[in-house]
Amino acid sequence: MKENKSDIKEFRVIKCESNTFTLELSGERISAIARKKFKSCGGIVVGDFARVESEDGGFVITEILPRKNFLIRPLSANIDQLVILVAPAPKPDFFLIDKLIINAHRQGIDTVVCLNKSDLPSELFGELKSQYGNVADAVIRISAKLNELEPLKGVLRGKLSCFAGQSAVGKSSVSNALSGGENRAVGVLSQKNMRGKNTTTKAEILMPEPDLYIIDTPGFSMLDIHEIPYEELDLYYSEYVRHSSECRYHRCAHINEPDCAVKRLVESGELNKERYLRYKQMYEELKNSRQY
Numbered sequence: 001m002k003e004n005k006s007d008i009k010e011f012r013v014i015k016c017e018s019n020t021f022t023l024e025l026s027g028e029r030i031s032a033i034a035r036k037k038f039k040s041c042g043g044i045v046v047g048d049f050a051r052v053e054s055e056d057g058g059f060v061i062t063e064i065l066p067r068k069n070f071l072i073r074p075l076s077a078n079i080d081q082l083v084i085l086v087a088p089a090p091k092p093d094f095f096l097i098d099k100l101i102i103n104a105h106r107q108g109i110d111t112v113v114c115l116n117k118s119d120l121p122s123e124l125f126g127e128l129k130s131q132y133g134n135v136a137d138a139v140i141r142i143s144a145k146l147n148e149l150e151p152l153k154g155v156l157r158g159k160l161s162c163f164a165g166q167s168a169v170g171k172s173s174v175s176n177a178l179s180g181g182e183n184r185a186v187g188v189l190s191q192k193n194m195r196g197k198n199t200t201t202k203a204e205i206l207m208p209e210p211d212l213y214i215i216d217t218p219g220f221s222m223l224d225i226h227e228i229p230y231e232e233l234d235l236y237y238s239e240y241v242r243h244s245s246e247c248r249y250h251r252c253a254h255i256n257e258p259d260c261a262v263k264r265l266v267e268s269g270e271l272n273k274e275r276y277l278r279y280k281q282m283y284e285e286l287k288n289s290r291q292y
C-alpha cells in the first residue's frame with residue numbers, strides 16, 4: 001500500500017548492498033529495496049538522497065534526488081570534502097593524490113590531505129606541505145594507532161567527508177579510531193610487495209559522533225582521468241588558476257607559452273616543481289591520448 005505524497009520522506013543512502021540499501025533520516029535507519037529502474041548499485045550510491053515509500057510492509061526507493069556532486073572513485077555523491085589519506089607505508093603515489101584532487105576540484109569538492117601513521121618516522125609531512133599546502137584546504141597529520149586525531153576531527157565537523165587513498169593507508173583504522181570501536185575490518189600491509197590487501201570492499205557512511213560524518217571507502221591505486229580534456233587540466237590546479245591572469249596569454253596552459261607566470265614561479269621555487277612536472281606529464285598524456 002502506498003502512503004500519501006505527504007508521507008514521502010527523503011532519506012540519505014548510507015550503505016549499498018546489491019539491491020538492498022540502508023538509509024538514514026534524523027537518526028532513524030531503514031532498509032529499502034530499489035525500483036528496477038535504478039538497476040544495480042551503480043545507479044544509487046552512498047551519499048545519495050532518496051525518496052522512499054512504504055510498500056508491502058517494507059520500503060522502496062522511488063526516486064534519487066539531483067546530486068550536487070558525484071565521484072566514481074571513491075564512488076560517492078553529495079560529499080562536502082574529500083579527505084585523502086596518505087602514509088609513509090604503503091609508499092605514496094603523488095600522481096594518485098594529484099588525480100584525486102583534480103577530480104574533486106572538477107566537482108567543486110574541497111580537499112584535505114591527511115598524513116596517517118605519523119607515529120612512523122618519515123619526512124613525508126614536510127613533503128606533503130610543500131606539495132599541497134597551497135592546494136588543499138588543509139594538510140594535517142594524525143595517527144590512528146596513537147589515537148591522535150584532533151587535527152582531523154577539527155576539519156570533519158559539520159561536513160560529510162569521504163576518505164580516499166591507497167589500500168592500507170589506514171582509512172578503516174581511522175574510521176574505527178574516530179568511532180572508538182572496531183566495527184570496520186582492518187587489513188595488513190603485505191610485507192612481500194608493500195601493498196595493501198583491499199580489505200574494505202564497500203563504501204559506507206559512518207557517524208562516529210554527532211556532527212561527524214565520514215565515508216570509509218575501498219582503497220585503490222589506479223585512477224583514470226582520461227575523460228578530462230587536456231585544455232581544461234590547468235583549471236583544476238587552484239594554485240595555477242590564482243596566477244594565470246599574470247601569464248601573457250589568456251588561457252595559457254603553462255607548458256610552452258612564453259612569459260608564463262606559472263613557469264616563472266616554478267623556477268623561482270614559489271610553486272612546487274615536482275607537482276608541476278607531474279602536471280606537465282599528465283597534460284602531455286591527455287593530449288596524446290586524444291582520439292580525432
Ligand SMILES: Nc1nc2c(ncn2[C@@H]2O[C@H](COP(=O)(O)OP(=O)(O)OP(=O)(O)O)[C@@H](O)[C@H]2O)c(=O)[nH]1
Binds near residue numbers: 120146171188
Ligand atoms: N603504525 C601505524 N599503523 C597504522 C595506523 N593506522 C593504520 N595502521 C595499520 O595499517 C594497516 C592497514 O589499515 P587499514 O585501516 O585496513 O587500511 P585501509 O586504508 O582501510 O585499507 P583498505 O580497506 O584495503 O583500502 C593495518 O595494519 C593497520 O594496523 C597508524 O596510525 N600507525
Ligand SMILES: [Mg+2]
Binds near residue numbers: 219
Ligand atoms: Mg579499509
Ligand SMILES: [Zn+2]
Binds near residue numbers: 247252254255
Ligand atoms: Zn602560464
